Amino acid sequence: MTKHMSHYVNRDLSWIEFNRRVLSEAQDPTTPLLERAKFLAIVSSNLDEFMSVRVAGLQSQMKAGYTKIDFTGYTPAGLWKRLIKRTTQMVSEQYRTYREVLRGIAKEGIVFRSMEELNLTQTAAMERYFHDIVFPVLTPMAVDQSRPFPLVHTKELYLSVLLRKENESVDEEPYFAIVQVPSILPRHVALPVRSGSKRSEFILLEDLIEKHIGTLFKGYTTFAVHPFRITRNADLALNEEGAEDLLEEIEKEIRRRRWGMTVRLEVDKGMHPYALDMLKDELEVGDNVIEIDGPLDLSFLMRFCSSLPNYDNLRFERIDPVYPREFDDDDDMFQVVRERDVLVYHPYESFEAVTDFLVQAAYDPEVLAIKMTLYRVSGQSELVQALAKAAESGKQVTVVVELKARFDEERNIAWARQLEKAGCHVVYGLIGLKTHAKILLVVRREQDGLRRYVHVGTGNYNDNTAKLYTDVGLFTSHPVIGEDASALFNEMTGYSAPYEWRAFGVAPTSLKEKLYALIDREKEHALAGRPSHIIAKMNSLSNQEMIDKLYEASQAGVKIELIVRGVCCLRPGVPGRSENIRVISIVDRFLEHSRLMVFSNGGEEEVYLSSADWMTRNLNRRIELMCPVFDDRLRSMIKNMLYLNLQDNVKAHELLSTGAYGRVTNDLLPMRSQFEAKQIAMWKTYE
Template identity: 50%
Template sequence: MKLSKEVLSKYLRSEFFFNRDLSWLEFNRKVLQEATNPNLPLLDRIKFISIFFSNLDEFYMIRVAGIKEQIRAKVIDTSFDGLTPTEQLKQIENLLQPMLKEIYEYWQNVIIPELRENKIYIYDFNKLSKDEKEILNEYFLKEIYPVLTPLAFDPGRPFPYISNLSISLAVRIKKPNGEKNFARIKVPSNLPRLLQIDKIIRSKGKNGSNLSLKFIWIGDLIKANLQYLFPGLEVIESYKFRITRDTDLEIQEDEADDLLQVIEENIKQRKFGSVVRLEVEKQMPEYMLDILIENLELTRNDVHIIDGKLGLSDLMLLYNLPFPNLKEKPFHPYVDEIFEEENFFSLIQKKDILLYHPYDSFNPVIDFIKKAARDPDVLAIKQTLYRVGQNSPIVKYLIEAAERKKQVAVLVELKARFDEENNIFWARELEKAGVHVVYGLVGLKTHAKMTLVVRKEIDGVKRYVHLSTGNYNTTTAKIYTDVGFFTNDEDICADISEIFNYLTGYSEQKIYRKISVAPINKREKFLELIEREINNHKAKKNGRLIFKLNSLVDPVLIASLYEASKQGVKIDLIVRGVCCLIPQVQGLSENIRVTSIVGRFLEHSRIYYFYNNGKEEIYCSSADIMQRNLDRRVEITFPIEDEDWKNFIKNNLLNTLLKDNQKARVLLPTGKYVFNYPVYNEEIINHQEWMMENINRKNKKAK
């Protein structure tokens, strides 16, 4: 049996695929379910409301922007699921509108009353006391008024530039001669959206309440004081609006002499991307809406009329309030005592080390870089950086290593979406310290996460590597689940050395010892592994695959899974986000079950399990199964060969993920998800809670 083009082509039909963007909306529906989950503490539900809207902003900035660009270009080609760009856009809006209605009603009818019950109040300005209004007006004049810039729009002045995701006020004013004009005021994004009233009152030496918290939206305070911005004029009415722009960078790298400069120029241009969405208050009159639509070059289909406050992604401000009783119990990552007792390099010599963040602390990863930087026997450090984060301790230790005259080479991926500016900053800081900084390959993002340390030892030069499914980012390491893996396996270390040579120099290498590399051989490797499982099942009837990943989109790999299912292989797919595969369809995918977990932590790790006639193989990867990961990014997939760690991944991770009956949802052939509710007498398992309770036993079991 061979997974040939002929075998797979029979599955490459539109009716066998979910639409990618509609599937993403179903993922965000799971976030909405967490936001409205009555079993979650109040501030955690608010956190999920913020995440829902933040996700939606990015969806419009990237995915919807791309669809609208296709429509403008008169593209009529269909996606793999058979929808034209116009059809996709229509279905997106049809699916999204009920979700927006639900979440705004929940915010107003459930969250606001529960905040009040906990003595947290968000007031309308006109409901404040006279004294509170006077103090806030004084605060406005001193702290906010100097920052504001009213921009007029009339025959002598063009329509003002509106920045992406900012809240604005559309204001209609009347001159003494009766002439009416339009103006726009931007709500400053560098001031908090929610102002704490009682804190402001106390700062004025007045007696503010210590028993409750009172907030007001800054936009409402500005609206209540518009007369100061238009002296001598009558403010007739004002309404808030918010726009979303296309922010996807288009980089012609083959024409770029200096990629750093090209990225910087593109970032500057990003803020001028075309407008793809206009959100307005429900009360905004038609004439004012028409002004915005005409001047922002939109249609009515691009407008979201919102019955509530705009930009609720900013609600994360409330989650950060110091009320532990309104949040889930705090979790402190586990740090094994072995990291304190022995030299890091001798530990890796004895045995591979596997960490599963955020249950395992990320500190050992930082310490690995720190000790490599300071160890006099370390000769060189090579590392890839994708999303570093601000105030990165890892970058600081890389700089220290260079200052200690070690050879340090770092690939900084400048094209990491929305992290470009941060990565440019760190690239320059690294270069100042004498680090060899490279920016990746033309036409490819470097998404692989790997560190190579070269060390001089008594018996010669040795190499040590750290490989990961996630970024070298101390912030996300606390909330994303990811595998971190340390080894000095000679074959893996040699492979990683050669991948770095591929990234920094010239290499046409196609064959690696144990690592598979995208775009070189990862697709072929996965097709071979799936084919082997099919052949094993034909002989032994024991075929089994378990894939845990973020997104499953690639049609060819999906087709191979359909063929495996048809041949009888049992397949479990744990897909957090987008899944274009249709499960549980007779004759197509009846042996495929798709589940998805959205919970306290973001399920980010990619793990691929193959039963292989009892000789089980487990691979971890930086890559999802998407065309971009397989064909347009540099990715690595590495094996876990230590039997203890294989058992840990199989039993502690994959099995409890599959048994989860609290946060897991099962994907139906309709594209909808239903909760995997426990059946009678079934053990209650919440995978993430189970991991938090049991992680401190992990290393003891694995020794």
């Protein structure tokens, strides 16, 4: 490592590397074509969030004159310049890949046409579609002395329009207007094809509107029409201390978000200079203007690919989640969990098991209380309906709702009000802390007294993402875990003195210290010559103190294997510091989301699942949970999951000491962990 290289990789530069790994899946010729298109959509969605939060934060620091160097060696201004350069390069590469994918799907009969390429039948059909469907929802917005520049919504697609009055000299200053491309309509419009044809042909909605733009400006000639799109600062600036009602404060802040600072302007390549200057001046965007050679906002490809019937040969092989076999033979889920702990592995095993568990609790007359944390749920969640039903039937139902889950605030507000109307006790967490723990507690009256049943998960209680993310959930009636679960809810909903956790690690009070102690224990084992090994899987690793702890353990001889999907600020393989640390990242058809840990402990192995990444926000500013797995068979199951990840040589990338990633290659037989992992769920291979 050169003398000027930091001991840490910058968080935001590491994120760029992660999104490049997503892009590499779109570039991989072995990935089915429609799946490649979906990865292109994910790259766009990821970049939108990155710009609206991380880059927006840097711009705010620069505007405030903040010049302090972070622990990775960057000032806000220096980092901003590097991020803009790298994201611009990434977007250029993304659109090269888009054109390649477009050529590939065209050979399979899926074609995007320009308006000039339409035949007479298609032209007539599109004229009808525009007149009947599109035209009624369009609103031309002129900009002049009497009509100020209108509000441009973040991440919405617009057309800038330059016009002249008919017979007016070309030397006159043009008139300027904008038209929003209605997001309520699909971006792709199906074209009629010959009867019996196996082809599918489409045009883009903005192309259709541009072709007919003159119908909106009678008496004027349009001479330059170009798409544009802005991204605004989307970070909520909540005053939780001064807010009498957190829910109302968040609703106000969501409305303020519409006027957030412009972070990025995306424009059509070759946009007319007058229109571009007008947008830059009015939107105060500065230098972050990205010219795009293709359709703006490729996130539409996700909806497009999902809407196409047939073409299964261009998609991943379907994987249908199996119902956990432990619950297959017994309708009484409480009876099953009373006898043994159950681990459920999503998406290979169905999330219906969690829903069924809560529904059974809602209708069971012996259940006295249900307590649950909710961070992000789907729009029509059966879980919310079950909680409401339980409250209506007289059970004590407490729901700790996290309203501040970014970009889901409005949805969370809606179902929080729904739960309150049903009689649930809805608690909005603690001031200054997001509630990110995933836990469900059911208190049931039984012959030998009250018994607590607990579900702890690594992922959100969301049936949609459970089909797309790899996550783990533990069902248990272990009394120690049950006692800790009750104490956790008491701390979240009431006044409670600090609790001596017997099983859990809980952020922000004890999780970091517990992890430190576990790492230090491995260090002591290594120094004493006993077995020492850490395997940890998470989404992100960026907390400096935690990285330093891992460096110390590595220097003591502890073998450390990390599976970090996204951001990783640790530099592995540095002589004298981290030569005993290996870091891999797996990006594949499912988003790797589970947080799992194994500590060898000198042969007395301990295994944990958690909601927390090893980031400063998770360890210090969120309510997070780490739970031990006591059942030997389930510990073996988790270790098998992790070993599969570590052996992946198809979709795994290894982090180099430079901060770059390289694909894992070796002479072993190809092993794609996500394809092999389904066997764990199907056969419950514990041994």
